Amino acid sequence: MDVNPDPLRQRGPLTLAIDVGGTRLKAGLLNGNGEMVAGPNRVNTPPRPIPQVVVDALVGLASPLGDFDRISVGFPGVVRAGQVLTAPNLGTPEWRNFPLSAALTDKLGKPTRMLNDAEVQGLGVISGKGLECVITLGTGMGFALFQDGHPAPHLELSHHPIHKGKTYDQFIGVIAFKEVGHKRWNRRLRRVLACITTLVGYDTLFLGGGNAKQVGLELAPNIHLVSNEAGITGGVKLWDKTLDPMFAAGG
Numbered sequence: 246m247d248v249n250p251d252p253l254r255q256r257g258p259l260t261l262a263i264d265v266g267g268t269r270l271k272a273g274l275l276n277g278n279g280e281m282v283a284g285p286n287r288v289n290t291p292p293r294p295i296p297q298v299v300v301d302a303l304v305g306l307a308s309p310l311g312d313f314d315r316i317s318v319g320f321p322g323v324v325r326a327g328q329v330l331t332a333p334n335l336g337t338p339e340w341r342n343f344p345l346s347a348a349l350t351d352k353l354g355k356p357t358r359m360l361n362d363a364e365v366q367g368l369g370v371i372s373g374k375g376l377e378c379v380i381t382l383g384t385g386m387g388f389a390l391f392q393d394g395h396p397a398p399h400l401e402l403s404h405h406p407i408h409k410g411k412t413y414d415q416f417i418g419v420i421a422f423k424e425v426g427h428k429r430w431n432r433r434l435r436r437v438l439a440c441i442t443t444l445v446g447y448d449t450l451f452l453g454g455g456n457a458k459q460v461g462l463e464l465a466p467n468i469h470l471v472s473n474e475a476g477i478t479g480g481v482k483l484w485d486k487t488l489d490p491m492f493a494a495g496g
Contacts, residue, residue, distance in 0.1 A: 258314040261307055261355070262480025264362060265299065265320045266290060267334030267384030268419065268455070271477055272306040274313055279369070279481040283310045285474070294335045296343045304352050316349055316357040317480030319365030321387065323401060327359060333404065333414065334384045358483040358492050362476060363387030364396050369479025370451050370471045378447040381454035381476070385414035386437070390445065395487065407440060408433075422456060431461045438468070 257277015264271040273284030286306040291298045307313075322337070323330040327346030331337045346357040360368075366387070367379035373394030381387030388402040403414045415421060417437055422430045441450070452460060453471040460470060482488070 258484070259312065260481045260484065261310065261313040261316045261353070262365075262477045263303055263306075263316065263318045263349075264365070264476040264480075265303075265318065265335075266362070266455075266476075267321055270299070270302055270306060272303065272310065273477045274310045275478060275481045277481070279478050281474070281478060285477055286310065290335070295339045296329075296345070296348070299335070300345070300348050300352060303349065307353060313355060315484060316353060316355050317365065317483040318345065318349065318357060318359040319362035319476055319480065320345065320359055321362045321385070323399060324359050324361055327357070331401070333401075360396070360483060360491075361387070361389065361399050363389040364399065365479045365483065366453050366471075366473075366476040367391055367396070367451065367479065368482035369475030369477075370453065370469075372449070375448035376446070378441065378445050378450045380437075380441065380450065380452055382417065382434075382452065382456035382459070383419065383454040385418045386416075387454065388413075388441075390447075396491070402441075407437065413437060419456060422459065427459060427461065430459065434460065435462055438462075 260275045262273050262275050268290055269287055270290055271285045271287045273281045276282050288302055291302060321334055322332040327344055329340045329343045329345055332340035346359045350357045363379055363381045366381055367389040371377045371391050377391045379389040386403040390397040404412050407413050407416050417433050450468045451471045453473055453475055455473055457470050
């Protein structure tokens with residue numbers, strides 16, 4: 246007797262894609278084409294976002310989405326081999342060396358891959374041609390760089406000083422937006438874009454994140470605003486075979 250295959254899996258394995266943010270936690274289910282077939286589910290980041298509390302919240306987001314085959318995570322900090330090295334907006338001392346990939350695999354029973362959240366968003370929007378830069382404007386400022394579709398070594402540019410001792414995070418993060426208002430924040434953003442343009446010399450720049458909707462500048466033709474949902478939909482690309490070497494030592 247013929248058995249009808251699961252229609253969701255007709256377009257490849259299902260990926261649980263998780264976007265960890267300093268303000269919100271999100272999760273959605275993606276088919277093999279990166280199309281969202283369930284979710285996204287969202288919840289505010291816990292007031293005291295220690296690892297176990299965040300892991301429990303992520304499991305709670307995942308449970309209503311249904312079955313999946315693998316997990317992708319975008320995390321706001323430096324991550325390497327499945328471990329968190331820094332978590333500036335969640336509390337680095339508590340998170341340092343926390344094996345988030347292994348913890349999620351243990352809780353949810355599926356293999357997990359993790360990259361910095363700006364890198365995951367970038368994988369969801371880049372063309373794969375030339376030198377492409379991605380900036381996320383949210384709780385802080387995320388930064389990722391890609392050469393012909395492949396992530397470059399991660400740089401925490403957001404924690405480099407830009408003006409009078411203020412880091413990029415402090416200069417254009419969400420707290421700065423609330424303090425200085427829309428007009429001054431956009432003037433600050435213009436300065437940031439000028440600095441990054443000079444520093445990187447990119448072919449294309451993508452602006453995403455929750456505060457991308459606040460951008461009121463006239464942008465150059467090679468600078469594009471992108472949907473914040475790419476922070477989730479880019480998760481399917483973590484399982485692309487071209488990225489296998491990045492995760493050979495454990496994600």
